[in-house]
Amino acid sequence: MLDETHDASLTSWVESANVPECDFPIQNLPLGVYRPRGHHLSRIGTAIGDSIIDLAPWLEGSTLDSYLKLPRSQRRDLRKTLSGALRKGATSQELIPQTECDMLLPASIGDYTDFYASIHHAANVGNMFRPGNPLLPNYRHLPIAYHGRASSIVPSGTHVQRPQGQTGAGLFGPSRNLDYELEIGALLGPGNQQGQPIPIADAEEHIAGLCLVNDWSARDIQRWESQPLGPFLAKNFATGISPWIVSIEALEPFRVSAPPHELPALPYLQTGPETAFDVTVEAWLRSARMTDPMRLSRGSFRGMYWTLAQMIAHHTSNGCPIRAGDLIASGTISGPEKSNRGCLLELTWNGADPLHLPTGETRTYLEDGDEIILTGYCERNGFARIGFGTCRGVVSPART
Amino acid sequence: MLDETHDASLTSWVESANVPECDFPIQNLPLGVYRPRGHHLSRIGTAIGDSIIDLAPWLEGSTLDSYLKLPRSQRRDLRKTLSGALRKGATSQELIPQTECDMLLPASIGDYTDFYASIHHAANVGNMFRPGNPLLPNYRHLPIAYHGRASSIVPSGTHVQRPQGQTGAGLFGPSRNLDYELEIGALLGPGNQQGQPIPIADAEEHIAGLCLVNDWSARDIQRWESQPLGPFLAKNFATGISPWIVSIEALEPFRVSAPPHELPALPYLQTGPETAFDVTVEAWLRSARMTDPMRLSRGSFRGMYWTLAQMIAHHTSNGCPIRAGDLIASGTISGPEKSNRGCLLELTWNGADPLHLPTGETRTYLEDGDEIILTGYCERNGFARIGFGTCRGVVSPART
Numbered sequence: 001m002l003d004e005t006h007d008a009s010l011t012s013w014v015e016s017a018n019v020p021e022c023d024f025p026i027q028n029l030p031l032g033v034y035r036p037r038g039h040h041l042s043r044i045g046t047a048i049g050d051s052i053i054d055l056a057p058w059l060e061g062s063t064l065d066s067y068l069k070l071p072r073s074q075r076r077d078l079r080k081t082l083s084g085a086l087r088k089g090a091t092s093q094e095l096i097p098q099t100e101c102d103m104l105l106p107a108s109i110g111d112y113t114d115f116y117a118s119i120h121h122a123a124n125v126g127n128m129f130r131p132g133n134p135l136l137p138n139y140r141h142l143p144i145a146y147h148g149r150a151s152s153i154v155p156s157g158t159h160v161q162r163p164q165g166q167t168g169a170g171l172f173g174p175s176r177n178l179d180y181e182l183e184i185g186a187l188l189g190p191g192n193q194q195g196q197p198i199p200i201a202d203a204e205e206h207i208a209g210l211c212l213v214n215d216w217s218a219r220d221i222q223r224w225e226s227q228p229l230g231p232f233l234a235k236n237f238a239t240g241i242s243p244w245i246v247s248i249e250a251l252e253p254f255r256v257s258a259p260p261h262e263l264p265a266l267p268y269l270q271t272g273p274e275t276a277f278d279v280t281v282e283a284w285l286r287s288a289r290m291t292d293p294m295r296l297s298r299g300s301f302r303g304m305y306w307t308l309a310q311m312i313a314h315h316t317s318n319g320c321p322i323r324a325g326d327l328i329a330s331g332t333i334s335g336p337e338k339s340n341r342g343c344l345l346e347l348t349w350n351g352a353d354p355l356h357l358p359t360g361e362t363r364t365y366l367e368d369g370d371e372i373i374l375t376g377y378c379e380r381n382g383f384a385r386i387g388f389g390t391c392r393g394v395v396s397p398a399r400t
Numbered sequence: 401m402l403d404e405t406h407d408a409s410l411t412s413w414v415e416s417a418n419v420p421e422c423d424f425p426i427q428n429l430p431l432g433v434y435r436p437r438g439h440h441l442s443r444i445g446t447a448i449g450d451s452i453i454d455l456a457p458w459l460e461g462s463t464l465d466s467y468l469k470l471p472r473s474q475r476r477d478l479r480k481t482l483s484g485a486l487r488k489g490a491t492s493q494e495l496i497p498q499t500e501c502d503m504l505l506p507a508s509i510g511d512y513t514d515f516y517a518s519i520h521h522a523a524n525v526g527n528m529f530r531p532g533n534p535l536l537p538n539y540r541h542l543p544i545a546y547h548g549r550a551s552s553i554v555p556s557g558t559h560v561q562r563p564q565g566q567t568g569a570g571l572f573g574p575s576r577n578l579d580y581e582l583e584i585g586a587l588l589g590p591g592n593q594q595g596q597p598i599p600i601a602d603a604e605e606h607i608a609g610l611c612l613v614n615d616w617s618a619r620d621i622q623r624w625e626s627q628p629l630g631p632f633l634a635k636n637f638a639t640g641i642s643p644w645i646v647s648i649e650a651l652e653p654f655r656v657s658a659p660p661h662e663l664p665a666l667p668y669l670q671t672g673p674e675t676a677f678d679v680t681v682e683a684w685l686r687s688a689r690m691t692d693p694m695r696l697s698r699g700s701f702r703g704m705y706w707t708l709a710q711m712i713a714h715h716t717s718n719g720c721p722i723r724a725g726d727l728i729a730s731g732t733i734s735g736p737e738k739s740n741r742g743c744l745l746e747l748t749w750n751g752a753d754p755l756h757l758p759t760g761e762t763r764t765y766l767e768d769g770d771e772i773i774l775t776g777y778c779e780r781n782g783f784a785r786i787g788f789g790t791c792r793g794v795v796s797p798a799r800t
Contacts, residue, residue, distance in 0.1 A: 110510075111551050116629060136627050142566050146629035147547035147636070151511050151721045152594065161595045163718035166542050172666045172717075194552065194638070195561045195799065221718070227536050229516060229546035230630020236547070236720040238594070266572045317572075318563035318621070318637040319799070321551045399595065399719065 005083040008384045012086045016049030023387025029082050030244035034101040042104050047244050051095040064107040068189030068324035072205045079249050103243030105155050107325040112148040114329045119305040121334040124346045140263050143306040143314045149236035156242050156391045162398040163237040165221035174398035177219035177365045180372040181332040182283040182342035184301050185213035186308050187245050189324030200313035209245035212374045212391040213329040242391035254278045254378040256302045275309050278302040281376045288369030289359045299333045299340040368397045405483040408784045412486045416449030423787025429482050430644035434501040442504050447644050451495040464507040468589030468724035472605045479649050503643030505555050507725040512548040514729045519705040521734040524746045540663050543706040543714045549636035556642050556791045562798040563637040565621035574798035577619035577765045580772040581732040582683040582742035584701050585613035586708050587645050589724030600713035609645035612774045612791040613729040642791035654678045654778040656702050675709050678702040681776045688769030689759045699733045699740040768797045
């Protein structure tokens, strides 16, 4: 539902928020947990322009844990309050420069579930390993997912140590197929009681907001370990998330309809129109020898086969409890074109088609010193552009 | 390491602890979280005979969270202190009858990992679905596991609602293949830093104690959803655990060597002798029409192909962080004989060979009203028998 907070003509007394390409105009107001460098206490803030406004006057706590337990109506009220307080003409407050803060995890993440909601990603991966039969029979019937590891989720900027692991019979060593995955995550709350599914019509009540997710993956470990129970050590060494949670309210202007399905969904997965979100996502690579990063892919969250509402309805359809602070991620966001592929497994076709970097280097998978930078933003005529900031990570060498 | 707390001749001033078949003699001293019925605050206690001793004089908190962060030496010291305080001749203290308390989850469980460590279970399941080729190539090389769902873990006694779910294209309804899994779990702590594997020689330092685990499973949902990323909704509707955490110190007298492997383990998985534990485990069924439960299986944790130390070393070999309060479970404990099979999938060979109950009823999978009771105990000549108590759950009808 659109309200006065989405008005494109709104400007802020924080001048840096009024610059056209800014990720954090007054129409965005994402929440996050920051710590001024040199301090040891973390605090809640909202990003505005190049600054942070501390949320202590409006919200208690040092993480978003309490916020995530609020009903959506109260989260919406907070957004309206913040919009008013930051509007041009309102009393100015202390601004904390983002460059002087470290960003931490936004909440105590209880459980993390990773979906597989891009049919283009699933088809590409399927074609590589099962040529001619890319999609398994269940794909178009339910949102496939697996449980990830909450303990390995790290904030943007954390170095990602190349994992060691088994890659075959008697083989153990540093992964040689280290990959990233470009995903969007949803931080959930308030959640449901065990045994009480969330109807799809109510699913969005339990999404506080979205962020970028890099589900770092070791493909060689994954191939060897994944049968019959799925990926495990190939994924749980690190998953990065961007620190600013863009509220589902901020995303209202960017609703679109999800792609049509070839098969009718079962009733519990049937949604109305405009339950997808048009978020453009990009992955960038900067090797240690590069000054500027190079874009690897650009895709859109709008093309996912399954929507967030469908993921939540499916996740809880058996009575599984979702708790405030849980994270679900979309799975790799890929599209129909090569330029839309959201991981190196697809982009290099498992190494068969290496990438060429401007330095003359080539890449099949990631090398030590490579930085992966994910970005995301929403644009639509008549509305202010809003951005997700970045999710960054540099690959550090394997432990010796 | 054996010490005075293991002396079989020790008796307690709590007379019920001195009865030969008691699960909780003074040699056991398991920890748990209890709430006297009618109260709303939970407390930490140790089970002794048919009673509970409150641990407030020795340990702070309303869960075991802080205890799990302690180094093993301090946990061992606490055990010695409790052994002294409960010994015959020591000053008696208030006894709280176990029958007047509800038992809660022992700790804030952050992440839950379920292994697949019984080669007999893996071979039986494999034979059912891949006749002639039961074990996948990776099985003897690494402990297979998947991430479970921490939010769905419930204490013993919680009713388990039959889940609904998809069981094929266009099919949605209550699971018709509801099963239990007889497992042992380890509650972990203090844990490791991300990026720092736990060497196998140190792995047991991070095991606080063991409990029984019932990893309830919906086999029809599992078959349809599990490719390519593993089980998801087939498992995350409920996982039951027994409330008393039997410390690894209490299990010292029951150390045995694990079964020999046909293939040499990689160095990071190589252990010394006596890293397995001889815990006998049983599953019992009581239908709504039965007065006494009927034993379905009896097996031993000693026969698992992979030990707990190997599971922890493997889990962290890629740098994955384990935190105090994490739970790992063994996977279904089955043995070479039919009487050792730890789930109905194996016992009834996916329904082909139904069970006959003393009431004249038959079972392929669980019916509403069925209660599953798991028990476990350790016995060895020259030592006091110790028990795990029970992990119970009654199947309630699917939501309508």
